[in-house]
Amino acid sequence: MLPHFSDEFCARLADTLRVVGYDADGVVAALGDQAHAALGRGEPEPARRATTDGSALATLIRLFLVGDRVPIRQAHAALKGLDPAEAAATGLLRFDGDTARAGLDLRPYGDEDGSWWVVADLDAEQAGAPVGADHVLGIGHASLSLARATVRRPVGSLLDLGTGCGVQALHASRHADRITATDLSERCLALASATFRLNGLDVETARGSWFDPVAGRRFDQVVCNPPFVVGPPRVDYVYRDSGLAGDDASALVVRGLPGVLAPGGVGQLLASWLHRRGEDWAERVTGWLPDEGVDAWFVQRDVAEPAMYVGTWLRDAGIDPRSAEGSAKASAWLDWFDANDVVGVGFGFVTLRATGADTEVACEDLRHAFDDPLGPEAGAWLDRVAWLRANDDPARLLATAFTTPSTVVLERVAEPGAEGxxxxxxxxxxxxxxxxxxxxxxxxxxxxxxxxxxxPLGDLLALLAAAHGLPTDAVVQAALPVVVDLVTHGMLLPGDLA
Incomplete structure (x- = not known):
């Protein structure tokens, strides 16, 4: 049975959660930083120790975040008069004798501007069993990564393609006037709709495969966390498996984005791509793009070897790789990788912008650790590429006065020798x-x-040439490609971007 949260029920539930203080800040305050961090690692005992006062907030934390059973009367008191039977009818609660437990995952989630509530299915650990084929994933590492990598600039219309539980649409509500959320899964749309209603958001929802629900429409921005797991063409779990072979799901989204983006519109997604023996990954993903009409930035954040990749995704679904089921699935998966010369799976982010110009593509490895979110950098990369396109005449570059940002530092590495x-x-x-x-x-x-x-750059290069006794033309010819690369990576900026 599909969960159904009416507008009226969501309004009353939201009021209750708000009064109780069941929001992102309230949970951290109740648990403390250490217990909250432990809960995020899947270690519930510190959270249990921090929620022994029997308060309404402590009860909700135990129900929905720790996954404990609580007496029905205690659940009724915590829900401030909401009938537990009504909550059970929506699927939010389940009863075992005189105790209640969570039937769905209901958790606060916030950013620097406030807090939301997200409704999803219980994960395998909370449910005590492997997840079902139609499992609706909650707030996971992938969705958080995409949220941090998304450009946040005011737009009129935004499409959340494959919305899942609706996390990306929540973030979009901060900067988009109109949001459309689509998914193939009826259960996903049911829980995403509950998320939207609970947070008082007016989001258009539509069910269908890939771009079908929005055929003929254009959007200023598109975000997509697709079922990007690569392997044989099968669907074990709708949240991660597309039914397409290999990296065809990621390729399908990249190829389809230009057709739904308004002029100047930006599309961003998480994606995976195969590393095949004898094939460069950058050439592979570049082949997904048209010759004209887009700027594209592929950022590779990780590469996994096949055995590790398979084991990771088996555990993600709550399947022990050592079990008979796990062994059978792993064997079929690895056989497919071997048959297709797959030596690794790359994972990362794709940013596209619809342009009327020749396609510009950058494929970059970014596997080192960094703390800043990637979204502002993606927006700045688009700005820098646009500036370079508008100033691609060498004379324009030479007439520009550039600035080296204060965030650029110089490192020198030296070794001791006989002369210092x-x-x-x-x-x-x-x-x-x-x-x-x-x-x-x-x-x-x-x-x-x-x-x-x-x-101006031209004057600086002339001074450098004179100081080193070099022909100015030769210095200019050698310097311009370097300058373009430095601008592309934000290490040198023209005045209007500094």
């Missing part, structure tokens, strides 16, 4: 964003030191 320190490498670092690094040389180092937003 001998420099091995010079490296530029960005200390913000994704922490780009780039090896450099003495001339580029001197150029960046002179880029303070006052002297």
């Amino acid at each position: 320190w001998s420099e091995l490498v010079r490296r530029l670092h960005r200390t913000d964003g994704p922490g780009w690094q780039q090896e450099t040389d003495e001339l580029v180092t001197a150029l960046l030191a002179g880029c303070r937003g006052q002297v």
Whole structure:
């Protein structure tokens, strides 16, 4: 039976949760930082110890976050008069004798601007059994990663393609005037609708496969957390399996985005791609794009070897790889990888913008750790690419006064020798964003030191050429590609982007 949360029930439930203080900040305050962090790691005992006072907030934390059973009368008191039987009819609660337990995952989730509630299915650990084929995933690492990687600028219309429990649409409500959320799964849309109603959001929902529900429409922004798990063409779990072979699901979304983006519109998704023997991953994903009409930025955050990849996703579904079921699934999966020369699976983010120009593609490895969210960098990357397109004439570049941002630092690595320190490498670092690094040389180092937003690039290069006894034309010819690359990565900025 599909869960159904009426508008009236959601309004009363939201009022109750608000009064009790069951929100992101309230839960952290009740548990304390250490118990809250432990709960996030799947260690519930510290949270139990922090919720022994019998308060309404403690009861809801035990019910929905810890996964404990509580007396029905205690659940009734915590819900402030909401009839537990009514909550059970929606699927939110289940009864075992005189105790109640969570039937669905209902948890606070917030950002720096406030808190929401998200409704999803219980995970395998909470449910005490492997998840079902139509399982609706809650707030996971993938959805959090996409939320942090999404550009947050005001837009008129936004499409959340494959909304799941609705997390991306919640974030979109901060900056989009109109939101459309689609999914193939009827259960996903039922729980996403509950999430939207509970938070008082007016979100259009539509059911269908991939782009079918919005055929003929255009959006200013599209976000998508697709079922990107790669392997044989099967569907064990709708939240992760597309029924398409290999990385065809990611390819389908990338190929389809230009057709639903308004001019200048931006699409972003999580994606996976195969690393096949003898094939460069960048060439593979570039082949998903048209020759004209988009700027595309592929950022590879991780690469997993096949055995680790299979084991990770088996455990994700609550399947022990050592069990008979786990062994059978792993064997079939690894056989498919072997048959298709797969030596690894890449994972990362894709950002596309609809343009009227020749397609520009950047494929970059970004596997090092960094703290800043990727969304602002994705937006800035689009700005820098647009600026470079508008100023692709060498004369324009040479007439521009660039600035080296204060977040760019120079690192020198040297080793001791018979005559003192001998420099091995010079490296530029960005200390913000994704922490780009780039090896450099003495001339580029001197150029960046002179880029303070006052002297045109051409004049600086002429001064450098004279100082080093080099022909100016040769210095300019060598420097311009370096300057373009530095601008692309935010290590050198024109005045209107600084």
